[in-house]
Amino acid sequence: MLKEIQDRRSIRNYLTKEINKDTILDILQAGIMAPSAKNNQPWRFVIVSTDVKNKISLKMNELFGSNKTAEVIKTVPYLILVYNKDKEYFNHLSIGAAIENILLEATHQGLGTLWIGYIKKIEDYVKELVNVDYELVSAIAIGVKDEEPIVRPRLNLEDVLIDKS
Numbered sequence: 001m002l003k004e005i006q007d008r009r010s011i012r013n014y015l016t017k018e019i020n021k022d023t024i025l026d027i028l029q030a031g032i033m034a035p036s037a038k039n040n041q042p043w044r045f046v047i048v049s050t051d052v053k054n055k056i057s058l059k060m061n062e063l064f065g066s067n068k069t070a071e072v073i074k075t076v077p078y079l080i081l082v083y084n085k086d087k088e089y090f091n092h093l094s095i096g097a098a099i100e101n102i103l104l105e106a107t108h109q110g111l112g113t114l115w116i117g118y119i120k121k122i123e124d125y126v127k128e129l130v131n132v133d134y135e136l137v138s139a140i141a142i143g144v145k146d147e148e149p150i151v152r153p154r155l156n157l158e159d160v161l162i163d164k165s
């Protein structure tokens with residue numbers, strides 16, 4: 001198995017250390033190399049400002065009470081919003097592939113990431129802030145890790161595989 005697949009973890013504690021923008025662009029480049037249905041590349045990415053990050057974090061705390069995801073959004077240097085450009089049938093699968101590529105490339109670069117689906121709950125508010133008309137799918141936090149979590153439990157292959165060969 002690829003080392004990055006084994007090493008990737010959801011990181012929820014970050015250092016305040018900055019990351020070079022070019023590194024982030026490199027990581028997003030891995031996203032756009034993902035396969036997509038009919039090669040229609042439905043993903044769109046928005047890198048948000050610190051001000052928007054803070055507002056999103058604040059809104060999440062307001063609506064859902066103090067929570068770890070909101071804390072991550074406030075502390076990471078980069079929050080990437082991931083959008084779906086249209087309503088083609090397989091778009092969400094293609095975008096999931098792009099997000100995973102991004103997480104793995106960031107892992108390869110020694111950085112921590114968090115896939116944030118929770119942001120969907122405040123989609124309307126995010127739209128007011130960033131003024132992008134596409135469908136918000138997820139967000140990705142990217143930063144310098146301040147923890148080394150152990151692997152979260154996985155089902156065994158026998159539990160998820162029906163082998164009829």
Ligand SMILES: Cc1cc2nc3c(=O)[nH]c(=O)nc-3n(C[C@H](O)[C@H](O)[C@H](O)COP(=O)(O)O)c2cc1C
Pocket residue numbers: 008009010011012068069114115116117118119152
């Ligand atoms: C679609 C999706 C949405 C997720 N949304 C969140 C989220 O909003 N907040 C969070 O802390 N983790 C989120 N996660 C991370 C999962 O909790 C995590 O991947 C899972 O517990 C397994 O842990 P690991 O990533 O360290 O292997 C999300 C993961 C996926 C795939």
